[in-house]
Amino acid sequence: xxSVRQLTKVYEGGVVALRDVTFEVPRGQFLAVIxxxxxxxxxxxxxxxxxxxxxxxxxxxxDIDITAAPQEDLRRIRRRIGMVFQHFNLxxxxxxxxxxLAGRLGYVSPAWSLINxxxxxxMAKAIHQLERVGIADKAHQRADELSGGQQQRVGVAxxxxxxxxIILADEPVASLDPVLAHSIMQYLEKIxxxxxxxxxxxxxxxxxxxxxxxxxxxxxxxxxxxxxxxKEIDDRRFKEIYGKDAERVG
Amino acid sequence: MKRAVRTGWRKALRSIxxxxxxxxxxxxxxxxxxxxxxxxxxxxxxxxxxQLVRILRxxxxxxxxxxxxxxxxxxxxxxxxxxxxxxxxxxxxxRQPYLLVTPSCVEPGGRAQVEAFNLExxxxxxxxxxxxxxxxxxxxxxxxxxxxxxxxxVELPERTSEAEQAIRVVTRQNVGRPRxxxxxxxxxxxxxxxxxxxLLATTLGTLIAVPLSFLAARNLMKGITISALGxxxxxxxxxxxxxxxxxxxxxxxxxxxxxxxxxxxSLSGAVAGTAVAWIVTRWALPPVELAPPPVPVRLARxxxxxxxxxxxxxxxxxxxxxxxxxxxxxxxxLPSLVFLGKFVGDLGDILQLLLTGVTxxxxxxxxxxxxxxxxxxxxxxxxRLGLRFAEMIASVLAGALLLALLGGAWEWLYxxxxxxxxxxxxxxxxxALGxxxxxxxxxxxxxxxxxAVYYLARTIFNGLRAIEALIMAxxxxxxxxxxxFAGVLALSLHSIAAxxxxxxxxxxxxxxxxxxxxxxxxxxRIQTIIYAVIPQIIPPYISFxxxxxxxxVRMSTIIGFAGGGGIGxxxxxxxxxxxxxxxxxxxxxxxxxxxxxxxxxxxxxxxxV
Numbered sequence: 001x002x003s004v005r006q007l008t009k010v011y012e013g014g015v016v017a018l019r020d021v022t023f024e025v026p027r028g029q030f031l032a033v034i035x036x037x038x039x040x041x042x043x044x045x046x047x048x049x050x051x052x053x054x055x056x057x058x059x060x061x062x063d064i065d066i067t068a069a070p071q072e073d074l075r076r077i078r079r080r081i082g083m084v085f086q087h088f089n090l091x092x093x094x095x096x097x098x099x100x101l102a103g104r105l106g107y108v109s110p111a112w113s114l115i116n117x118x119x120x121x122x123m124a125k126a127i128h129q130l131e132r133v134g135i136a137d138k139a140h141q142r143a144d145e146l147s148g149g150q151q152q153r154v155g156v157a158x159x160x161x162x163x164x165x166i167i168l169a170d171e172p173v174a175s176l177d178p179v180l181a182h183s184i185m186q187y188l189e190k191i192x193x194x195x196x197x198x199x200x201x202x203x204x205x206x207x208x209x210x211x212x213x214x215x216x217x218x219x220x221x222x223x224x225x226x227x228x229x230x231k232e233i234d235d236r237r238f239k240e241i242y243g244k245d246a247e248r249v250g
Numbered sequence: 251m252k253r254a255v256r257t258g259w260r261k262a263l264r265s266i267x268x269x270x271x272x273x274x275x276x277x278x279x280x281x282x283x284x285x286x287x288x289x290x291x292x293x294x295x296x297x298x299x300x301q302l303v304r305i306l307r308x309x310x311x312x313x314x315x316x317x318x319x320x321x322x323x324x325x326x327x328x329x330x331x332x333x334x335x336x337x338x339x340x341x342x343x344x345r346q347p348y349l350l351v352t353p354s355c356v357e358p359g360g361r362a363q364v365e366a367f368n369l370e371x372x373x374x375x376x377x378x379x380x381x382x383x384x385x386x387x388x389x390x391x392x393x394x395x396x397x398x399x400x401x402x403x404v405e406l407p408e409r410t411s412e413a414e415q416a417i418r419v420v421t422r423q424n425v426g427r428p429r430x431x432x433x434x435x436x437x438x439x440x441x442x443x444x445x446x447x448x449l450l451a452t453t454l455g456t457l458i459a460v461p462l463s464f465l466a467a468r469n470l471m472k473g474i475t476i477s478a479l480g481x482x483x484x485x486x487x488x489x490x491x492x493x494x495x496x497x498x499x500x501x502x503x504x505x506x507x508x509x510x511x512x513x514x515x516s517l518s519g520a521v522a523g524t525a526v527a528w529i530v531t532r533w534a535l536p537p538v539e540l541a542p543p544p545v546p547v548r549l550a551r552x553x554x555x556x557x558x559x560x561x562x563x564x565x566x567x568x569x570x571x572x573x574x575x576x577x578x579x580x581x582x583x584l585p586s587l588v589f590l591g592k593f594v595g596d597l598g599d600i601l602q603l604l605l606t607g608v609t610x611x612x613x614x615x616x617x618x619x620x621x622x623x624x625x626x627x628x629x630x631x632x633x634r635l636g637l638r639f640a641e642m643i644a645s646v647l648a649g650a651l652l653l654a655l656l657g658g659a660w661e662w663l664y665x666x667x668x669x670x671x672x673x674x675x676x677x678x679x680x681x682a683l684g685x686x687x688x689x690x691x692x693x694x695x696x697x698x699x700x701x702a703v704y705y706l707a708r709t710i711f712n713g714l715r716a717i718e719a720l721i722m723a724x725x726x727x728x729x730x731x732x733x734x735f736a737g738v739l740a741l742s743l744h745s746i747a748a749x750x751x752x753x754x755x756x757x758x759x760x761x762x763x764x765x766x767x768x769x770x771x772x773x774x775r776i777q778t779i780i781y782a783v784i785p786q787i788i789p790p791y792i793s794f795x796x797x798x799x800x801x802x803v804r805m806s807t808i809i810g811f812a813g814g815g816g817i818g819x820x821x822x823x824x825x826x827x828x829x830x831x832x833x834x835x836x837x838x839x840x841x842x843x844x845x846x847x848x849x850x851x852x853x854x855x856x857x858x859v
Contacts (some may be wrong), residue, residue: 049770070626079772089763093785102781104538106772111535113777119537155767162771 001026002048002166002198007057009043009222017043019222020058025200027165031126032213032230037127038243040222041202045168048200049081050074062165064235071158077150079106082159084188084199088151092144098125099143120228125236129157151178156187167191173208181205185212194217198220206233308830312838316431317424323348324366324419326505328379329355330410344368347398351417358408362417364390369398370423377402380416381409386853394421407763430540433832436820441839443734445817445847446811450738453804455745456795462746463753464779466707469765470757474700474775477689479628479637481697483621485652488614499563499606506567507602513579516571517525521563530558558614566605573598650677707750714747718806723814734815740807741802749798756790757783796851802848807840 002025017040025031032236046052048059050066059066066077082103090099104122107183112118118126130136133153138146143154152172159167169188173181181211189212192199203209207218209230216233218226218241225240226233239246292298303308324347326340332355342348347368357361364377373394377388389404400419409415421718430438462825464470476484510516534554543551577595581588602798626639666672723740732738768782808817824833 014409045427050764051770072626075772075774077772081770083767083770084762085767087763088765089761091764091782092761092769092783093788096649098781102768102773103771105777105781107538107772109447110533110774110777111536112530112537114780116780117537136493137591158771 002059002061002200003049004044004143005058005060007047007059008056009040009052011045016222018047018054018219020096021219021224022153023217023224023227025041025198027198028118028192028196030189030199030212030214031201032216033200033219034204034206034209034216034226034241035219039219041219042170043222044180045083045170045202047198048166048168049078049083051083054110073227075106079135079162082162082164082167082174084152084155084167086101086174088148088155088175090143090151090154090158092142094143095140096130096143096146097123097126097139099154100129100139100157100161103158106151106162117166130154131161132160133157138143138201148176149183152176152180152184156184156191160191164197166198166200169199169235170205174204181208206238209233272643301541305830309834309837311831312834313431313433313831314835315428315434315828316791317428318426319427321423322369322421322423324349324369325380325416326351326418327354328362328415328417330360331355331357333412343636344500347674349417349419349781356406358410359406361403361405363401363403364396364417365401366419367399369394369400369419369421371396373398373421373423375400375419375421377404378418378420379406379409380418380506381411382413382415386418390559418767420833431835433835437817437839439837440810440817440820440836441843444806444818445803445843447734447741447814447816447830448799448806451741451745452799452805453797453801454738454742455749455798458742459749460752460791462707462711462750463757465703465785466711466754467752467757468572468701468704469760469762470775470779470783472698474698474703476622476697476699477625477629478645478691478697479623479641481699482620482684482688483625483640483646484618485648486644487621489651489655491614491617494617495610496606498560498613499609502560502563503567503602503605507571508570508788513572513575516568516575519568520565520572522570523561523563525565527558527565529700530554532559534558551578559609561767563605566601566759568685570598570601570605573601593669642685645684645688646681647684649680649682649687651680653677653680653683711747711751714743714752718743719744720812720814723809723812727813732813732815732819737806737809737814737816740812740814741805744805745798745802748801749794752794752798753787753791756787758793760786793855796855800847800851804844807844 004024005022007018007021008016010016020042021044033044035041042119045054047054048066054067057067061077064073064077066074069077083091091102094102098116101118101122104118104125108118108122121156129138130139133156135146135150135153135157136151138149138154143151146154152175155172167188173184176184185208188199189200191197201213203213213230215226216226216230218233218242220241225235235240252814285318324540328351342350345368347366350363350365350367352365366375369375371394374391375394376391377389379389380386386410387407389406392400392402394400406558452693471663498831504515506519530630533618534551542548574595577591577598580591580594580629584591628637632640653676654673657672660666660676661672687697719740722735722743726736730739764782764786766780768778773781806814806816806818807821808818810820811822812815813819816841821833824836
């Protein structure tokens with residue numbers, strides 16, 4: 001159970017990205033986070049693993065208060081939360097293998113990773129995860145030689161290397177075409193259903209939300225404006241979430 | 251209508267402003283002319299122009315090639331005044347060089363015609379009068395024509411003698427093939443020295459600038475904050491660490507050196523020390539750790555790591571001994587490879603020197619991290635009031651220590667000799683500052699120590715960069731003596747500052763995405779740098795290093811002007827000796843080397859990046 005309580009984030013310069021956001025995610029749920037660009041979706045996801053320091057409020061995961069954890073505990077918390085990004089965020093000049101192995105950095109001793117040594121078990125695991133997302137043959141290519149869809153699969157494999165209990169996916173398919181989008185979403189769905197990993201995924205397209213999510217929450221200007229089942233988003237709700245000038249597409 | 255009037259006004263105003271700007275520019279340049287003493291009369295003056303022409307002509311004839319020269323001397327008897335008995339005609343072989351003087355005797359102050367045949371064509375020929383005192387008198391200097399013939403009418407001085415005198419013609423002629431001149435050889439030696447000077451300075455500068463550049467990168471340093479207690483404990487712990495570390499290292503190195511009399515002993519020390527360090531480290535640092543280990547295991551690991559560090563120090567000290575001994579052995583066996591032996595020996599020496607410094611720094615780092623751990627334990631364990639109290643005490647002590655150390659530096663520099671000014675006063679001020687800081691920032695992870703380091707590093711780099719390497723060379727010449735070594739040190743220091751700044755700007759411009767992604771996996775800060783930052787900065791780092799190598803080659807050609815060795819030293823000497831033909835060789839060499847390096851580095855850069 002992940003519970004977010006009265007989470008508020010005010011950036012330097014006074015921009016309020018999140019305002020009193022409260023919700024809970026039971027273990028194993030596929031939660032979609034929707035809202036306009038700039039509504040605070042990315043900030044919300046980043047507050048959960050504290051890539052962004054929340055201004056106030058708490059994020060409690062099981063019996064751990066993430067927001068109160070000191071820096072060295074943060075390492076142990078973050079390594080169990082995988083993250084997938086809109087722009088994949090791979091290290092371009094490193095090989096696919098190194099990018100995937102980077103998912104183990106939270107586990108391996110810092111001293112050994114200084115000289116780029118990973119245990120043999122991690123190497124085998126990396127190959128296995130690459131096979132799982134269907135690009136084991138690319139393991140020794142440079143990451144920037146891959147297409148967008150392949151890069152995102154490397155991103156998913158990297159998150160899986162962490163043996164995550166939660167995956168935070170920040171618009172994972174917004175840079176991909178619809179066919180690739182479905183294939184990436186299917187990987188996330190598979191991880192959610194087979195491994196029981198909780199998934200928090202921000203999405204733009206409502207059809208993806210309907211197709212994959214167990215539940216959806218919506219943000220508008222940093223405030224939670226909807227929390228319910230995807231099918232409950234009717235036209236009235238839609239206008240509440242996206243503003244009254246919005247039109248449904250897809 | 252009104253609008254038209256307004257635009258008219260505006261136009262007029264603009265014209266007036268433009269006129270004022272032109273006027274201001276005129277005044278500025280006029281003043282510039284005066285300050286820089288622009289003097290057109292001097293440029294036009296006859297004397298200066300002749301000098302210029304002379305120098306340009308000398309520069310256009312670089313002293314690169316010489317020919318082995320042979321002197322050909324022809325002599326003809328000569329009388330002044332004419333003797334009673336006219337001198338006899340000599341036999342002449344018309345295929346050999348020969349000399350005719352007509353008439354063969356004159357009255358004092360008379361004139362004679364000197365004609366020589368079959369000399370080297372286009373050679374310098376000097377005509378002498380040789381009285382029987384053998385104190386020769388130069389009569390004329392001329393050049394032989396294409397058939398090796400000279401004809402001159404000379405006026406004879408009043409050197410009367412009853413005895414036979416002589417007219418002598420001396421020609422210098424080039425025999426054999428051209429050879430490189432002495433200047434060319436000297437220039438070659440020095441240009442090699444110059445290139446290696448630049449190489450060493452660039453290497454040394456890069457090695458030091460790369461780690462420093464991370465300290466001056468805002469995006470890496472911005473996030474680092476520390477609590478007042480943590481900062482205070484770190485400040486208190488660091489000097490203790492330095493003292494302990496350097497004490498242990500110097501003891502161990504001294505002990506290792508004392509027992510390693512023979513190569514066998516030091517070799518086994520090197521192997522055993524590094525092997526023990528490696529094995530123990532492997533045990534104490536397991537590759538993966540899922541849960542924090544129990545306390546006894548952690549304690550055992552700390553002890554083991556300490557032992558490993560000691561073993562490593564002994565191992566490295568032994569390696570340095572091995573190097574020094576190997577160097578000596580090479581010098582003994584292979585006299586032609588003395589420079590290699592010396593290099594190996596120097597490497598060992600450098601290793602020993604570095605070992606103490608690095609151990610001291612490492613111990614300081616260790617103590618700082620222990621201080622940080624202690625402070626976090628205190629934050630968790632102590633009640634709020636007790637925590638504030640501990641924080642205040644630590645801050646007061648740390649402030650006092652820091653400023654007392656600064657006071658010590660002040661005393662060392664200015665030799666004030668009054669402890670109340672250089673010790674007690676700074677300590678008091680520091681204590682007050684520490685107290686104020688702890689009251690202001692107490693309790694939270696709030697002191698942006700990362701940004702403080704960032705600004706400090708930036709300031710130091712900018713300051714050092716502003717001082718030209720030529721000026722630094724002056725200081726280093728005083729320290730290590732005139733020669734290329736001073737130049738290496740000066741150029742290195744300047745390179746460190748310049749490159750650290752360039753590198754850090756590259757770090758600041760990396761993509762933030764991968765950084766974020768690696769941080770999200772739970773990587774530590776160092777892991778993040780290695781996996782997300784370094785792969786991104788390798789191409790610009792290589793490119794900037796080559797660019798710097800370029801600059802260093804150019805700088806090293808003139809660092810000799812300040813005594814820093816290299817070709818500049820020779821050039822400076824030749825210019826001062828007005829030996830422009832030699833200077834011209836050096837200028838040519840500089841131009842060739844710099845242009846070649848330019849071309850090579852840009853070609854390499856294109857390939858690598």
